[in-house]
Amino acid sequence: MEEACGVRFARLHQVHGDDVVAVDAPGPEPTSDDIPTGDALVTGSRGVGLMVRVADCVPVLLADPRAGLVGAVHAGRPGLTLDVTTRTVEQLRARGAADLVAWVGPRVCGRCYEVPAAMRAEVTALVPAAYATTSWGTPALDIGAGVRSQLEKAGVEVVDVGGCTREEPALHSYRRDGARAGRLAGLVWIS
Numbered sequence: 001m002e003e004a005c006g007v008r009f010a011r012l013h014q015v016h017g018d019d020v021v022a023v024d025a026p027g028p029e030p031t032s033d034d035i036p037t038g039d040a041l042v043t044g045s046r047g048v049g050l051m052v053r054v055a056d057c058v059p060v061l062l063a064d065p066r067a068g069l070v071g072a073v074h075a076g077r078p079g080l081t082l083d084v085t086t087r088t089v090e091q092l093r094a095r096g097a098a099d100l101v102a103w104v105g106p107r108v109c110g111r112c113y114e115v116p117a118a119m120r121a122e123v124t125a126l127v128p129a130a131y132a133t134t135s136w137g138t139p140a141l142d143i144g145a146g147v148r149s150q151l152e153k154a155g156v157e158v159v160d161v162g163g164c165t166r167e168e169p170a171l172h173s174y175r176r177d178g179a180r181a182g183r184l185a186g187l188v189w190i191s
């Protein structure tokens with residue numbers, strides 16, 4: 001699904017980094033591999049759609065309708081520690097965004113995302129809100145809560161769409177389905 005409502009979606013070769021890519025023209029044809037590398041997109045161009053793809057990572061869609069600016073972020077565990085979400089908010093503010101709203105989409109929840117204790121310690125030293133324990137009592141991370149805390153700290157209004165990709169069969173999950181997992185797309189555009 002790379003074209004809808006007459007909008008062709010810009011997309012990225014996602015690498016779990018913190019590069020924010022500004023796009024001002026429609027994305028390439030769906031069959032093209034000629035796409036930029038990064039983990040967040042921003043635009044102020046009407047009719048230019050933004051797409052991020054996730055399967056357990058956190059999709060974040062940002063908009064300031066009055067300023068005519070939108071952004072889309074792919075934030076997994078590395079993106080959380082690199083704070084790619086705040087980098088994207090900063091880019092939108094630099095372009096004139098004032099009242100940003102963020103929709104935080106479905107991702108693997110804190111009860112499901114088991115990690116080694118050392119990893120939890122490392123991540124929560126940077127993002128305390130991500131501290132979690134699995135439903136079976138082992139160390140975990142709540143990357144959604146972590147991203148929400150970064151948005152709130154950046155002064156962005158948060159709408160948490162919720163949903164756990166691992167628990168809900170209708171959602172794609174890498175943790176549950178491995179390499180054959182599909183991807184969930186987060187889409188945003190200025191109509």
Ligand SMILES: [Zn+2]
Pocket residue numbers: 108109110111112113164165166167
């Ligand atoms: Zn869950």
